[in-house]
Amino acid sequence: MKESQQPHLRRLRQPLTMALGLTGLVMAAFLTVACAKDESAASSSAASEAQPAVKVALKEGPALEFRGTISGDVLDVAPMEGETFTPEAKHFLATGENPYRNNEEAIKKGYTLFSTACSGCHGHLAEGKLGPALADEYWTYPKNETDKGIFETIYGGAAGMMGPQQGRLQVDEIIHIIAWIRHQAEENLKNGGAATPHG
Numbered sequence: 241m242k243e244s245q246q247p248h249l250r251r252l253r254q255p256l257t258m259a260l261g262l263t264g265l266v267m268a269a270f271l272t273v274a275c276a277k278d279e280s281a282a283s284s285s286a287a288s289e290a291q292p293a294v295k296v297a298l299k300e301g302p303a304l305e306f307r308g309t310i311s312g313d314v315l316d317v318a319p320m321e322g323e324t325f326t327p328e329a330k331h332f333l334a335t336g337e338n339p340y341r342n343n344e345e346a347i348k349k350g351y352t353l354f355s356t357a358c359s360g361c362h363g364h365l366a367e368g369k370l371g372p373a374l375a376d377e378y379w380t381y382p383k384n385e386t387d388k389g390i391f392e393t394i395y396g397g398a399a400g401m402m403g404p405q406q407g408r409l410q411v412d413e414i415i416h417i418i419a420w421i422r423h424q425a426e427e428n429l430k431n432g433g434a435a436t437p438h439g
């Protein structure tokens with residue numbers, strides 16, 4: 241008598257398993273397409289076609305001069321313990337240009353880092369909390385509009401609770417975070433800036 245129920249159950253379970261399998265497949269296909277888009281964009285620019293570059297050619301050179309946002313003093317930007325400057329960090333320090341901007345993967349990592357190091361004070365989506373919103377168009381320090389400027393603020397700190405991240409976060413991590421902040425600001429702008437208190 242029990243057996244008569246089991247095939248019935250199995251029949252139910254099979255379509256369910258199939259449906260779940262299908263969802264997985266669809267998602268995998270979606271992700272593959274999303275990633276392939278990234279790669280094809282990168283390789284086409286590498287093939288030196290006259291298309292807007294997605295991936296920047298990384299440069300190395302003497303570091304620019306970075307100055308504390310409050311003090312105006314030159315910041316000593318040197319690798320912290322256990323840090324080796326990545327090619328991306330070197331590129332940023334030499335040019336002020338953030339190679340992680342518009343890089344989906346880097347933006348995701350930037351968000352993870354932001355969540356750990358910054359969101360407690362600035363809010364989960366940088367909408368502002370104890371510290372000001374970072375993903376809107378208003379800046380206490382206008383230089384934060386540029387990646388070099390905001391790096392100086394993050395690395396060297398600002399007033400009060402905004403302590404310097406020098407020695408806490410690596411340069412490569414900070415520029416990941418900046419890439420996410422810029423991305424979030426663009427998203428907010430697209431959505432009419434509704435999520436930000438400064439409006």
Ligand code: HEC
Nearest residue numbers: 357358361370371372379380381384393394398399401402
């Ligand atoms: C302990 C709380 C705290 C943490 C953690 C913190 N901040 Fe701040 N942050 C503040 C406060 C408070 C201010 C306002 C300081 C000022 O106006 O000088 C501020 C200011 C800033 C500003 C200047 C904003 C403007 O309008 O010009 C930036 C940029 C910033 N923080 C980025 C970050 C990032 C990125 C992190 C994580 C790496 C971080 N902060 C971590 C509290 C914090």
